[in-house]
Amino acid sequence: MVSTVLNTDVKQKDSEHAVVVAVASRAVFEQGAGGDDGVYAEGMAFPLLQALQKVNKRLLEENSAESLLFDIVLITTDSQQQQQSFHLISSTKHYGLEVSRFCFSTEEDFIENLLQNNVHLFLSTDRHEVSQTSQKGVLSALLDEYTASCPSEQLRVLFCGDAVIRPGTNQTPASRQTAQTFSAQLGKMRQKFGISDSPLSIALMTSCGGRDSCGGALQTLRSLGVSADEAYCLAGAPRGPILSVLRPHFLLSNSFGVLED
Structure with missing residues (x-):
């Protein structure tokens, strides 16, 4: 079962020119229930999303009509986070992350999810997921401990x-x-x-x-x-x-x- 939720607070990117980057949600936010305000803690890939967003901001400063932008999608296969989709979406908005879509799927059909969303690059901390998607021809890369210490401005x-x-x-x-x-x-x-x-x-x-x-x-x-x-x-x-x-x-x-x- 695959479902996609659009983030209506973010202007959707040009589907013909945007570079779609899908990131596993468990890499962006710490797993587990949110705090009293329903917000998840920052995860390993949090600086990555901020850096992608920084590139978009600078591209639009150079040309307000620029269509070659990163289109960020969060992919969730974790049943707990699927059940708490409200916390996932509200956490993204709380931190000001410009995520265009939230995609929820089971572990069995998440590759179908990537293909349906025309993903150009998939990023995850799960080596098995990255191996699976690579074998299916989906561009993939593994996030590791270096990602957490990366700068968010570049x-x-x-x-x-x-x-x-x-x-x-x-x-x-x-x-x-x-x-x-x-x-x-x-x-x-x-x-x-x-x-x-x-x-x-x-x-x-x-x-x-x-x-x-x-x-x-x-x-x-x-x-x-x-x-x-x-x-x-x-x-x-x-x-x-x-x-x-x-x-x-x-x-x-x-x-x-x-x-x-």
């Missing part, structure tokens, strides 16, 4: 260069097309801002190989319309220290699936 996206130059063998034509479309949209957004003071930052990191591997990954991204603000060639060094400094909201591989540590 959206930080990190590409895994190793996967860019060596695509996975299990990547389907549909998932490849979805990945290329999303990267092109992201690249267009970034081009609308200057070099400094941008609300969107794109970085590239290669874990293996040398300078040539990093250069090849940069060229591949540019062919997709993505210009990286920063590039890091680790040449086998641990990724943890760089990730703790970059603090990306999420990591994307060529197929934009789960990246293993």
Whole structure:
């Protein structure tokens, strides 16, 4: 059973041009009953939604008629939160989060929910959910502990260069097309801002190989319309220290699936 509730307090985005980002509600708000005012506590992905919203705000400041905007959808499969949908919706409004739609489904049909809402990118703290959606060709990324410490004033996206130059063998034509479309949209957004003071930052990191591997990954991204603000060639060094400094909201591989540590 799938149901969708529109947020009438938010102006709905242009469905033909908007970039639809679906986030698991359990990642945005802490699970459990709300407080006396019915408001949930902030969760791991709370700064992510604020950063997406910041990009939209700056895009509209540049052009009030801009249609290339992030369209945020909250996806809920948690039966407790479904039963307390009022608290979920009121919490979103309480914090001023510009969520366009609230989608409620069971664990069995949440992928159908994503497809019905034409989701371009799905984000969750549940590794199993991310794996499932990736296998079905839905662009997905895993949110981890780095997400909670990310800045809310700038959206930080990190590409895994190793996967860019060596695509996975299990990547389907549909998932490849979805990945290329999303990267092109992201690249267009970034081009609308200057070099400094941008609300969107794109970085590239290669874990293996040398300078040539990093250069090849940069060229591949540019062919997709993505210009990286920063590039890091680790040449086998641990990724943890760089990730703790970059603090990306999420990591994307060529197929934009789960990246293993």
